[in-house]
Amino acid sequence: MERVPEPDVERDGDADISVGDPVLGKSRLLSQQCDTCIFAPGNRMHLSPGRLRDLVTEARQRESFIVCHDTLPHYRQPEAKPAICRGFADRYRTQALQLIERLFGFVEVDPPH
Template identity: 50%
Template sequence: MDEDETEVWDPDEEPDRTQVWTDQGRVRLMARRCDTCIFRSGNLMHLAPGRVKGMVEAVVRDEGHVTCHDTLSYSDGDLPGAICRGQEQHPTAGPRSMFLRIARAQGEITLLHPDGREETVPYTSIPSTYTKEQDEPGESPAFVHGE
């Protein structure tokens, strides 16, 4: 690899198996979008062009979810796995996630705060769509893919 080239990690090469279930059988969701969320504008994670769009398409097609990169097993922190808040707020990908539909059916979800604190709340108590107040420090809506 030349000095000028940047190595781009491809999660398809080594899929992460981070668990987003709590020990009590609830779905864990990030309480807010992290500062470098892939659903913020500006491609803060330096992903390949079209990568987020492909992830959203896969979530919709497979009824899956996007795990918050701050909680992946190879991340620097020690947070337990959680679904990305930006994906949950995405107008297409959020409603298609099977885990989030399970959380709605259970009536509760466990929010993971950036400091590692977990809080179980009624699913209906969390805002179901993006609002500007939820997105500090950024100002972009969840459906903007940063591309």
């Protein structure tokens, strides 16, 4: 089975991975988990042992979030825009997610197909 590169956590200030919608002034959040969500049962992304734990730990320590791998520039379809991973947002309440929700709100977008 071909190994898929592991998803990365969004980096602050990285314009290439902005989940912000400049027209609506809100952050994009997937409306549901994508088909290969890193939080889905069965390790559909074939992450190495401990990698999911590391991604979650880093995002939580930074009080940030995880960007859905299906919406990252090297994975996504041309029409897809970076969006916050629904699997992460449904499980964790970081400072960034709370601030976005209270100050601006989210615009829910469907996962790319």
